[in-house]
Amino acid sequence: MAVTTARERTRHEIVRQAMDLFQAGGYNATSLQDIATAAGCSKATVLYHFSGKPAVLAAVLEPAAADLARLVAAAAELPRAAAQELAIRQFIDLAVVYRGVIDVIQDVIPMIAEMPEIGPLVADGIRLTEYMAGSEDPLERDLAKFAVNGLLGECRHSDQRTAEDLRRLCEIALRRLLRHG
Amino acid sequence: MAVTTARERTRHEIVRQAMDLFQAGGYNATSLQDIATAAGCSKATVLYHFSGKPAVLAAVLEPAAADLARLVAAAAELPRAAAQELAIRQFIDLAVVYRGVIDVIQDVIPMIAEMPEIGPLVADGIRLTEYMAGSEDPLERDLAKFAVNGLLGECRHSDQRTAEDLRRLCEIALRRLLRHG
DNA sequence: GTCTATACGAAGATAGAC
DNA sequence: GTCTATCTTCGTATAGAC
Numbered sequence: 001m002a003v004t005t006a007r008e009r010t011r012h013e014i015v016r017q018a019m020d021l022f023q024a025g026g027y028n029a030t031s032l033q034d035i036a037t038a039a040g041c042s043k044a045t046v047l048y049h050f051s052g053k054p055a056v057l058a059a060v061l062e063p064a065a066a067d068l069a070r071l072v073a074a075a076a077e078l079p080r081a082a083a084q085e086l087a088i089r090q091f092i093d094l095a096v097v098y099r100g101v102i103d104v105i106q107d108v109i110p111m112i113a114e115m116p117e118i119g120p121l122v123a124d125g126i127r128l129t130e131y132m133a134g135s136e137d138p139l140e141r142d143l144a145k146f147a148v149n150g151l152l153g154e155c156r157h158s159d160q161r162t163a164e165d166l167r168r169l170c171e172i173a174l175r176r177l178l179r180h181g
Numbered sequence: 182m183a184v185t186t187a188r189e190r191t192r193h194e195i196v197r198q199a200m201d202l203f204q205a206g207g208y209n210a211t212s213l214q215d216i217a218t219a220a221g222c223s224k225a226t227v228l229y230h231f232s233g234k235p236a237v238l239a240a241v242l243e244p245a246a247a248d249l250a251r252l253v254a255a256a257a258e259l260p261r262a263a264a265q266e267l268a269i270r271q272f273i274d275l276a277v278v279y280r281g282v283i284d285v286i287q288d289v290i291p292m293i294a295e296m297p298e299i300g301p302l303v304a305d306g307i308r309l310t311e312y313m314a315g316s317e318d319p320l321e322r323d324l325a326k327f328a329v330n331g332l333l334g335e336c337r338h339s340d341q342r343t344a345e346d347l348r349r350l351c352e353i354a355l356r357r358l359l360r361h362g
Numbered sequence: 363g364t365c366t367a368t369a370c371g372a373a374g375a376t377a378g379a380c
Numbered sequence: 381g382t383c384t385a386t387c388t389t390c391g392t393a394t395a396g397a398c
Contacts, residue, residue, distance in 0.1 A: 212389080214390080224391090228392070233391075
């Protein structure tokens with residue numbers, strides 16, 4: 001698919017500009033008009049390519065969502081202890097790589113229930129916390145969710161922290177919080 | 182002050198209804214019209230009593246903000262180890278008592294920078310994490326923030342968990358994350 | 363002082379011309 | 381496929397009734 005249609009070019013440019021705007025100013029503070037202006041088209045054009053603002057968000061999150069889905073699928077093939085090991089290690093990798101995207105997600109958590117477009121991402125996220133817990137004990141599961149919430153918070157304004165600092169902090173926090181069972 | 186003026190009654194009713202609506206549907210999803218209708222007055226009346234929607238939020242958060250300010254002031258009087266002890270124990274108490282309010286705060290974190298009305302609350306929250314860290318080591322401070330972020334997340338949809346479960350989870354998580362130094 | 367009525371600009375979204 | 385024009389609802393502002 002080296003052929004790039006006009007449709008694909010416009011779509012891609014909208015997603016690219018939306019990503020930058022979401023990261024710089026947050027999802028809610030970015031209007032469709034802002035995105036349209038940055039992409040060099042009209043608001044109506046954005047809404048021709050995407051069914052609404054949430055659909056633009058879903059397109060921005062898509063690469064991270066795909067990697068997360070791959071991780072969850074891989075963990076499903078493993079025995080519990082190995083799945084926990086994989087989930088923890090890979091989750092930190094994903095968090096570091098996609099920390100800008102996670103910063104965007106923060107903005108949006110309160111409205112997740114009203115955005116079916118990113119439902120699969122959320123479902124995979126929950127499944128990941130279950131693998132990270134490494135147990136069906138409700139307390140361990142809550143601690144895993146606690147860990148993920150803490151990590152999400154650390155990705156806020158993630159441009160003010162180096163990738164190495166973030167990785168080190170995540171490793172220590174997850175080691176302290178999890179696998180005490 | 183047993184005398185309740187009409188002014189105070191209207192104001193109080195607006196705050197009470199706003200609290201319920203914010204908790205049920207979130208701050209962003211609740212319009213001034215919703216609040217006015219629930220309180221049995223017009224949108225303009227809400228804006229007569231409060232300078233804008235953020236001011237309504239500040240009034241809703243005020244009791245929690247006052248208790249947090251008292252806690253921070255008390256911690257400031259103590260030596261570091263005692264302040265850490267107090268901060269951790271009391272923070273859990275506040276989180277359990279005000280878990281509904283914390284649920285509301287979640288909705289609003291992304292826009293905190295543009296809401297000077299709740300600036301003092303935020304400043305006290307940051308100071309509290311410093312006491313909870315019990316050290317000026319940047320890593321311990323980040324872990325304390327990590328702990329607070331995790332706890333905020335656990336207060337989401339807090340009506341689906343008993344106060345005892347929440348308290349137990351918080352105590353375990355904070356014990357694991359903090360005072361390892 | 364307390365409140366209603368009305369109006370404004372910007373938001374997300376839709377309809378229809380080109 | 382992209383545009384302009386339009387709709388509704390939001391937060392906000394103000395003029396004036398009682």
